[in-house]
Amino acid sequence: MDTYLLRVLCTLVEERSVSRTAIRMNQSQPALSTALKRLRKLFGDPLLIREKxxxxxTERALQLVQDAQVALNALDKMLSADEVFDPLRSERTYTIAMPDYLAPPFLADLVRRFRQSAPRSKLVTLPLGSEYDYEKALAEGQVDLVIGNWPTPPEHLHMAVLLEDEVVCLMARDHPLGKAGKLTAQSYINASHLVPLPYSSSQRGVVESTLATLRLSRSKQVSCPYFTLAPYLVGESDLILTTARHFAAYYARRLPLVIKPSPFDFPLMRFYALWHPNKHRSKAHAWLRGLLSDSAGVLKTVSGSA
Incomplete structure (x- = not known):
């Protein structure tokens, strides 16, 4: 039993819908269905029964919700000590673990807001890697926030969506496919691709997952450990980079590159911030999350100006 399951139980009983609960809790519907199965097994009761x-x-669910709400309120009270927080006077150090697949204006805007609001505090950014245990780092307080875009983030962590962006193809302006008009599925599969190394060893990205369901694979001719280096490599070669529109748009305005719509119906790429429940009620942490949310507006502007 953990607080996540208790919150799922309370929200499910209140909303009486898995889909509405998923939207309210910023979770995927499959994740909520899995949580409901765990709750049913844990309490030996169906908890919610479909009627029309x-x-x-069930009666058992209504009883459990009363006790769960008492427990959650007590935990929230413990975690929300009367913290006095003034960013202008604070001298805290904040640590964010993040990959480099967000366009540079995001971090630049975050740093600007941070320096203006909290001139005495420090901001540390750490790189993510496939072997980095970010869940442990969050639980132990080594980092305050993690930025990710894995299709299924851990359900026990809090999440705030920063941006949902379409998947596009980025290539050199003189690439043969760039001059050929619309990019087709066959030409995409037959082309050579630059694929940045994954930031998670346990999850596939949106592109790989979608192609796998279609029983297709692309030719990964070059791998690159840095997203910010990828556009420069694409601009000097016959490679294609499949990425989010905001990222492609930023570099297409600065390098001899062209953006082509993807020939496949890839799901939107969702970029989000993750944090541990032990920081959720912290006023300082809430302030930092607010900065991230404000800076995310820059990404939407970059994406929309392509």
């Missing part, structure tokens, strides 16, 4: 177009809580 609604889910009706």
């Amino acid at each position: 177009n609604a889910m009706v809580p």
